[in-house]
Amino acid sequence: MRPVDEHVAHAVSLMAPVDLDEVALAEAFGRVLARTVTARYDSPRFDNSAMDGYAVRAAEVTVGTRMRVAADIPAGSGEPPALHSGTCARIMTGAPVPHGADAVIPVEHTDAATAEVTFYQSAVTGAHIRRAGEDARAGDAVVAAGQLLGAWQLSAAASAGHATVAVRRRPVVAVLATGDELVDPGMEPGPGQIVDSNSTLLSMLVTAVGGVPVVLPRCPDRPGAVAAALAGVDADLIVTAGGASVGAYDPVKADLAGHGVEFFAVAMQPGKPQGLGTVNGIPIACLPGNPVSVAVTFHVVVGPMLRALLGAVEPKVLAAPAAEGWKCPAGRAQFVPAVVESDGSVRPATGGGSRSHLVASLAAGRVLAVVPAEVEQVYAGDTVGIMTSILENMG
CATH class of the missing domain: 2.170.190.11 (Molybdopterin biosynthesis moea protein, domain 3.)
Structure with missing residues (x-):
């Protein structure tokens, strides 16, 4: 299996930063700063x-x-x-x-x-x-390039004397969900059918990172359907959900393997089957189909790809104690939707751990608890890594 770090490095290597826009402060909320903002004068300007x-x-x-x-x-x-x-x-x-x-x-x-x-x-x-200049001196860096611009950062830019900032253009991300079993949200699923939550999930995650999602019509499990759906797509990145494993009806792998896309077994749970490459010159990330797998692989793999497009700073993996113990898969890094307790410890959002079909855990979870591949059992009090949810950072 391919190590997670190696897979993410490959994913990021496919990306090149998008061009710049100079926009008014009022239009910059949620954008990624492309040039460091420096103070035009001392702050405060006088005692x-x-x-x-x-x-x-x-x-x-x-x-x-x-x-x-x-x-x-x-x-x-x-x-x-x-x-x-x-x-x-x-x-x-x-x-x-x-x-x-x-x-x-x-x-x-x-x-x-x-x-x-x-x-x-x-x-x-x-x-x-x-005292004059105790906050910043003229020429000091006030907001560093690569930061996601929120209210605090834009207030600092205004205080530093700027009415506009340079930001990266919002990258366009084409989102494609596959599967004959999928129906639209709000519809009553028939026998063997499930609701398509992945199109909504990916669209919202793309928006949260700073991209512009374009949701393509869902693709059936037919040979040639994925290739046809992607023909003529104009985007900075394509993300697919489903059809990337070893099943008999996995259209993404069937259409794209050997045509600019490689498929891998990645040493992570959930999210083992994935693909990376280019289609018609556009980078593509092919994710598994189960919603928890989609959420996790987006945070771990696609998030860094989008931040590379935007020139954005990669968030740090933090640490917290485990509030309770749980089992981990041998030889695979584990990413568990988790809840943060009042004392700062974390526990899995559901009793089922990180199994990829546990969609309700996404609603309860606020972070991903990260356990290295060599750990097979987390005990209460053990330190685990913490990845903050992309959606938690929208404000």
Whole structure:
């Protein structure tokens, strides 16, 4: 069997980054940043108050000091007058600290007067002052290329002085589910039929990573049907679900093996039968048909392919303790839809482990617990790898 790391490296090698777009911040949510955003100016741009209160010379204020209020400094008021010895200035949060002041005393530690104020605490040099450039200096990297742009990242780009950012074009991903047994969601399945959940699953996962899914009409289990369905497809990547194993009616393998696509037994559970290659010059990933297998192989194999197209940073595999024990397949890395407990430990989302037909576990699971191929039994308290669900990162 082919090791998972080798298979993923092969998959990623098929991809080349898509071109760039320069878009307004409002259009960049969920896109992947193509060029690092740097600060156009210092942030903050000037020393400013972190509190509503009084700007003072720290050495002049102790408990009970009474002092004339020489100026009023609201936010956005421009350059304030210098602060002279023996006086203070009423100042609002975000307003520039006047020259000569070296501390701010919050209004709640005073009698809040506007003409002559009494202080109820001593001043400490530097207290409640945000210094110019303490967040970022002009030219500093603020948002690194390869990041998925969410609200926090776009806010940082705006604060750094940018109205637009360079992002990767959203790659187009053609999705093809196969199988005579499949019917549309909402239909009543007949004898031997099941609902096609894979088209929905793949479409949503492609969208979550940053691609544009194009769902092709489902393919029957007939020789030549897959090749015909893919003829003329214009996409950056093709992903198929089903028909990639060794069955007598596996149309994906029958049509594509030896025609630009290789099929492998990958050392993972679920997701053992897979194919990789190109069709009409377009990279293709051929996944198994069971929905849990589709979900897992997308996260493990197709996700990295799409992130390679987008130039996106690959998320790290984290670690967590197992809340309970479970068995693992000999010689195969295991990826188990799992639930995160309140103490940070994880347990399988269902009692059935990672078997590929357990579709309900996808709804309950929030992460994939990752167990190396050499481990045949996880015990409670053992450390396992954690892959965060792609859909958990959409916000």
